[in-house]
Amino acid sequence: MSALIEVSGLDKAFGGVHAVEGVSFSVEAGQVYSVIGPNGAGKTTLFNLISGIYTPTKGEIRLNGESTDRLEPNQLAERGMCRTFQQMQICMNMTAIENVMLGRHLKLKSNLFSTLFRLPSLLRDEKSCRQHAQDLMEFVGCGEYLDTEASAMSYGALKRLEIARALAAEPKVILLDEPAAGLNGTETAALEDLIRKIADQGTTVMLVEHDMKLVMGISDRLLVLNYGRVLAEGTPEEIRNNPDVIAAYLGG
Amino acid sequence: MLNQFMQSRLRGLIVLAVILYTIPAFLSNPFHYDLATQMAIIAATVVGLNLLVGFAGQISLGHAGFFGLGAYFTGIMTGNYGWSAIPALVVGGILVGILAWVVGRPILRLKGHYLSMATLAVGFIIAIVINNESQITGGPDGMPVPPFDVFGWELSPFGSYSLFGIELNGSQAWYLFAAAVLLVAVWLAQNLIDSPIGRALRSVHGSEVAARVVGVNTARYKSLVFVISAIYASVMGGLYAHFQGFITPAVASFDFSIVLITMVVLGGMGSTMGVILGAVVLKLLPQVLTHFQEMEAVMFGLILMLTMIFMPKGLLPTLQMAVSKRLKKRAGGQA
Numbered sequence: 302m303s304a305l306i307e308v309s310g311l312d313k314a315f316g317g318v319h320a321v322e323g324v325s326f327s328v329e330a331g332q333v334y335s336v337i338g339p340n341g342a343g344k345t346t347l348f349n350l351i352s353g354i355y356t357p358t359k360g361e362i363r364l365n366g367e368s369t370d371r372l373e374p375n376q377l378a379e380r381g382m383c384r385t386f387q388q389m390q391i392c393m394n395m396t397a398i399e400n401v402m403l404g405r406h407l408k409l410k411s412n413l414f415s416t417l418f419r420l421p422s423l424l425r426d427e428k429s430c431r432q433h434a435q436d437l438m439e440f441v442g443c444g445e446y447l448d449t450e451a452s453a454m455s456y457g458a459l460k461r462l463e464i465a466r467a468l469a470a471e472p473k474v475i476l477l478d479e480p481a482a483g484l485n486g487t488e489t490a491a492l493e494d495l496i497r498k499i500a501d502q503g504t505t506v507m508l509v510e511h512d513m514k515l516v517m518g519i520s521d522r523l524l525v526l527n528y529g530r531v532l533a534e535g536t537p538e539e540i541r542n543n544p545d546v547i548a549a550y551l552g553g
Numbered sequence: 554m555l556n557q558f559m560q561s562r563l564r565g566l567i568v569l570a571v572i573l574y575t576i577p578a579f580l581s582n583p584f585h586y587d588l589a590t591q592m593a594i595i596a597a598t599v600v601g602l603n604l605l606v607g608f609a610g611q612i613s614l615g616h617a618g619f620f621g622l623g624a625y626f627t628g629i630m631t632g633n634y635g636w637s638a639i640p641a642l643v644v645g646g647i648l649v650g651i652l653a654w655v656v657g658r659p660i661l662r663l664k665g666h667y668l669s670m671a672t673l674a675v676g677f678i679i680a681i682v683i684n685n686e687s688q689i690t691g692g693p694d695g696m697p698v699p700p701f702d703v704f705g706w707e708l709s710p711f712g713s714y715s716l717f718g719i720e721l722n723g724s725q726a727w728y729l730f731a732a733a734v735l736l737v738a739v740w741l742a743q744n745l746i747d748s749p750i751g752r753a754l755r756s757v758h759g760s761e762v763a764a765r766v767v768g769v770n771t772a773r774y775k776s777l778v779f780v781i782s783a784i785y786a787s788v789m790g791g792l793y794a795h796f797q798g799f800i801t802p803a804v805a806s807f808d809f810s811i812v813l814i815t816m817v818v819l820g821g822m823g824s825t826m827g828v829i830l831g832a833v834v835l836k837l838l839p840q841v842l843t844h845f846q847e848m849e850a851v852m853f854g855l856i857l858m859l860t861m862i863f864m865p866k867g868l869l870p871t872l873q874m875a876v877s878k879r880l881k882k883r884a885g886g887q888a
Binding site: 399404406 | 745758767
């Protein structure tokens with residue numbers, strides 16, 4: 302089986318600071334792959350590189366064998382990659398369900414003519430899109446917010462809403478940037494269930510997370526970053542027993 | 554759910570239609586009708602501009618340029634080349650749309666103030682060209698424009714018509730026509746907003762990075778809405794030219810661009826009905842404040858500032874919020 306995401310020799314420098322330096326790893330389809338590391342280790346930078354928000358200084362990222370060099374985030378979305386953000390990116394000028402429907406943008410074939418004259422084909426598409434979005438919101442556990450303005454929703458609900466939006470595109474791989482940040486114990490447990498359910502559906506999940514319990518429980522493999530470099534890579538068991546990791550991160 | 558939504562969409566349009574067609578009961582002379590007709594045409598322009606400013610969050614300070622181009626294209630083609638009004642409006646709209654596409658591609662890469670400055674420059678260039686090409690445009694003296702016509706039938710403010718047996722003078726007929734145009738403009742704008750394209754546009758405003766990671770080609774959508782709002786302005790400019798019968802470079806001026814954007818901000822960015830109210834208020838204001846004629850620009854600036862400070866959401870949304878708050882309070886008091 303070839304790797305879904307293949308990163309080789311990735312380097313990103315901001316001025317003289319190397320946020321990510323010489324990072325290589327690969328993610329197999331269907332895995333839950335987590336990136337951990339202390340604050341400032343370069344985890345979010347790595348995600349921004351993979352999702353096309355930043356351009357690498359050096360190195361290469363391949364998605365399904367295709368180099369993502371020069372691809373814009375929207376072109377990566379067309380190729381099956383979706384993500385959420387540590388600093389949530391929700392359109393506060395829309396309702397909750399509209400945010401999720403926005404996530405289905407690529408699945409809708411709308412043209413200007415049918416839009417302006419509101420032809421039946423458009424109404425049919427919109428109806429099924431709305432139904433799909435509603436199902437997804439129930440799937441992530443914010444079904445009660447359908448027509449709530451996004452600006453009126455709680456932090457925890459918005460976090461789940463962002464995941465629903467990312468799933469709406471039916472991505473091959475979903476990148477979750479600190480989905481558990483700011484959630485309480487119950488919410489984190491619910492999130493763990495949700496990530497499992499997403500993975501069970503065959504979607505590859507990449508995760509940046511601080512919550513060690515969550516990460517160790519659900520990941521197939523882990524990548525540990527420290528000062529922008531790879532400290533260790535392996536199964537949760539290997540990571541837990543790696544002396545470098547224990548020294549640098551787990552504080553043992 | 555969808556049915557309910559459809560109903561609420563139609564409700565707005567029906568309310569607007571009822572208002573537009575009861576207004577004549579309060580109008581007594583041709584001057585009133587002319588003013589109302591101007592309002593309707595300007596309101597339709599502003600509805601188009603609102604798609605760009607209110608929904609996609611991109612500021613254009615040169616929209617009068619597109620309005621002026623539409624007005625002059627129609628004026629020149631019907632006046633000098635004997636075209637009929639409809640083809641002139643359509644071709645003018647297409648050409649202005651193409652122009653907006655060409656200048657929009659590079660401009661819309663800019664953000665915030667830079668985008669405003671660039672559209673400002675485009676507006677100025679258009680105004681300068683109209684002023685200087687006096688052989689075709691009449692320059693600062695302006696040029697006459699023939700009345701609006703469809704298949705040889707003419708709609709002139711000085712004609713007299715009969716509709717379903719009711720005798721109408723030209724001003725009344727023009728008002729009814731302009732009101733219908735406004736309704737169509739609102740209907741099209743609402744259809745656009747309430748669609749996948751509309752969601753993509755609003756997401757550009759809400760969070761551009763979110764839009765991009767779900768696959769929205771934000772550059773393409775920004776260009777699209779820029780073109781659509783320019784076409785709105787061009788077609789309305791053309792109608793305005795036919796209605797007025799005479800146009801001067803003022804229709805393409807910077808001042809007029811500012812008036813248009815003030816209407817959007819005052820009425821309520823992102824509220825289609827709101828910006829119509831904005832257009833009505835700002836068109837009425839000079840009539841009420843005739844004493845401050847020389848201070849008009851100052852007044853507009855002041856209104857823009859006060860709106861931004863005290864009603865950042867705009868006139869209609871603020872009113873709606875106040876009303877719904879009061880209703881809630883009353884309901885709470887009874888319980």
